[in-house]
Amino acid sequence: MAHIALYRTWRPQSFQDMVGQKHIVQTLQNSLREGRFSHAYLFSGPRGTGKTSAAKILAKAVNCLNGPGVEPCNRCEACLRITEGAVMDVVEIDAASNRGVEEIRDIRDKVKYAPTEVRQKVYIIDEVHMLTTEAFNALLKTLEEPPAHVMFILATTEPHRLPATIISRCQRFDFRRVALEEQVERLRQVCAKEGIAIDEDALAFIARLSDGGMRDALSLLDQIIAFSGERVTYEDVLSITGGMASDQFEKLAQAIQDRDIGAALALIDAFMQEGKSADKCMENLIYYFRDLLMVKMVPNSEALTERILDVKRFTAVAERFTGEALIAMIDTLNYYQTEMKYSVQPQTLLEVAVMKLCSGSPVTGRQGGADTASAGSGDGQTIQRQDALVGQLLSRIERLESQLAALVKQGVAPGGGAAPAGGSSGGGRSAPAPAVSRRSIEKLDAYVAGIDSPEFRHAAQQWSQVLGRVKELKITVHAWLVDGEPVGLSDTNLLVAFKSAMHRETSERPANKQLIEQAFQEVIGQPYRLVTVMLKDWKAATEQTKSADAPKEVLELIPEDEGPGGAVKEEWISEAIQLFGELVKIKDE
Known part of the structure; x- marks a missing residue:
């Protein structure tokens, strides 16, 4: 007969065989004893801790011909056939390979039919987190109100990937990693039944390597037995696992x-x-x-x-x-x-x-004078290195402050070297200025003057193509740049106004700015340099610039019978006579 892996041979067939999940076993047994089992369960936890095994045991317990009871008898026809996987009413589905909405719709259509072989139809959906969003939506209503003869058991290693609407419809049980002592005891029992002599240190090391998964521990033991035979030593375990003593x-x-x-x-x-x-x-x-x-x-x-x-x-x-x-x-x-x-x-x-x-x-x-002195000198060296590092950081900060002061004197905005206008490029980190300064307006004058230039009109007409090219180069940069629009041109600087400070700041990052300027070159045909400004600052600056350039109205006093005013009066009189004829009477005041 072909060899069967140990983790399959020693898979638990009853609740008492399960290792390290006493809190779950007790709850399920109490529910079975009182006949208060739910229509939907969610078993979650690390791999190899008994989720699928518990689901099969629960399916046998509710369908046992001698039950339902706290334990399946594992002797009746129903228990034996469920163990073999030969009962059509107990369906185990691998959601990793049946994750689409069509498979779930098929389940939804079949649940209404009564079971033919056992009293309760059970659907065990393993790795349920792999289902698509559409499949989860198709499962929702059926999971909430299935027929009385249907039970769902969902198993997953990643419960955080399940929609809250699914979790809220299930009784959730969290499986824990199996404790080292319990794993060692289980491995000892397996070795005794299999006729394998093994060192205690070897058992403990195998349990440590399995990281709380009983299935991993049995698989590793199976591999070591194949290497060592009927006598397993600690050195054999180190040799086969690549571990070190x-x-x-x-x-x-x-x-x-x-x-x-x-x-x-x-x-x-x-x-x-x-x-x-x-x-x-x-x-x-x-x-x-x-x-x-x-x-x-x-x-x-x-x-x-x-x-x-x-x-x-x-x-x-x-x-x-x-x-x-x-x-x-x-x-x-x-x-x-x-x-x-x-x-x-x-x-x-x-x-x-x-x-x-x-x-x-x-x-x-x-303890000791020499060691204490060494430790003290070591601490002193550490403090000296920290002081030197602090000094370097302080000197770097001073240089940066001096450079920033020089840039401010030249009229460059502190938020970003490329920003010609007021407003911070730091997004939401600082409060915006209440108004645009006269200095910023003066710096925008060149861009306002270039609005009517044919070069700017050409660049503005090509803006949609520029956005399309940026999207081809990097779609994330397009997501930020689409918030902006070209508003002015000065020499080789193309001014783009943004509604969002965050979008502006991200577009100004060196890598993103280089990509945008590359798109300018390819689409517009000119090596324009990207310059940014906040849209509200641009509008405020242009309004103040227009008000400053608008001609002033001059009020003049003109006699009624002279100038334009008298002519208007004569026209009113003529039009009144044409409309009302002899009814019109003219009086001089």
Whole structure:
């Protein structure tokens, strides 16, 4: 008979077989005992924690011929056929491959038919977060008010991706990661039943690597048994998983404390010769120093047992370092781990990280005059470096302030070097100026004068093509630029007015501005430079400019019988006579 994977062989068939989900098992059993089970359940949690298994057990419990009861009997025809997946009324759907609205509509059309083989029709939808929005909408009404003979069980590892309207229609159960002790006990039972002799350290290490997933732990155990046979040792687990024993890291920590770069690099080379990957070494090294920090900062904590097998040994190593030193080393390792993702030589980065730890300031924190002096000098060096950095930052700020003052004297707006008009380019970070200054108006005079030029009319006519070209180059820049419109031209500067300060600021960013000016060159045919202004400031400036240039009205007193006024009076009299004839009487006043 073909071999069946351990996680399939040892899949729970009843609630009592489930590991680490006591809160869920108790709730479901109480519901079954009282006959108050719901029409829709949502099982969420990390992978390998028993969501699908619990759904199948619940389906058997409600359809058991000897029930429904708190446990399926697993002996009647209904239980046996549901376990085999041969009952048409218990449907398990993989939403990752059946995620469309048509599949959900098919379910919606079939739920109204009564079950033919068992008393309750059950739909188990696994990875339900993969359904499309349209599929969720099609499921809503059916999920809220299904027929009395239908039960839905939704399972997902990402509940945050589900619409709130779906979650609110279900009873939600959150599955937890299985505790290390419970995983070890379950693995011990499996090995005993399978006739496998295994070390306790090996069991604990497998449980640690599974990260709370019982299925992952069984899969890993299956792989190790294939490698080792009927006798599994701790070394076999390290060999097959690529892990490293804590005593190897203890030697590395000692080399770092002694500043022995040669010994540290020799250990790294030994890891590589054993086939360990550099990124795995870095990850395990970070975990090791994390465990040392936990022992140092939180002694006698129960949380340490999840990862640390020999707490006393870790405590002895942690006493050689200060808490600040361990935090600094973790920061350094984390930085180089991030850089590893983009490097073609990850081993080199691992070696550089270890050498940096070895060559840093003294990290020993043991009692004694020499060690205390070293720590003090290290702290002094750190303070000196911080003072030097602060001095550099202050001098840089002074230079920037002087440059800003020079720009203001030249009439450039502080919000952005390209802005000729008033108003801040910082978006909503500062309050807008209540009015446009005379200086800004004077700076806009050149653009106002260029409104009637044929060059500006040509540029304005090509604006829609410019927007289209920007959209082709980068659609996100188009989203910001579409808020603006060309309003003026001066020499090679094209002035664009924006309604939104945020859109203006984003368009002025160097990369975006370069792309927009490229579109100017390609569409308009001229190397125009982008200059921006707020639309309200432009309108205010143009209105004040027009009022300043408008001709002044002159009031004159003209006798009634002279000038234009007298002629108008004669016209009124003539028109009145034509309309009313002899009824018109003229009187001089």
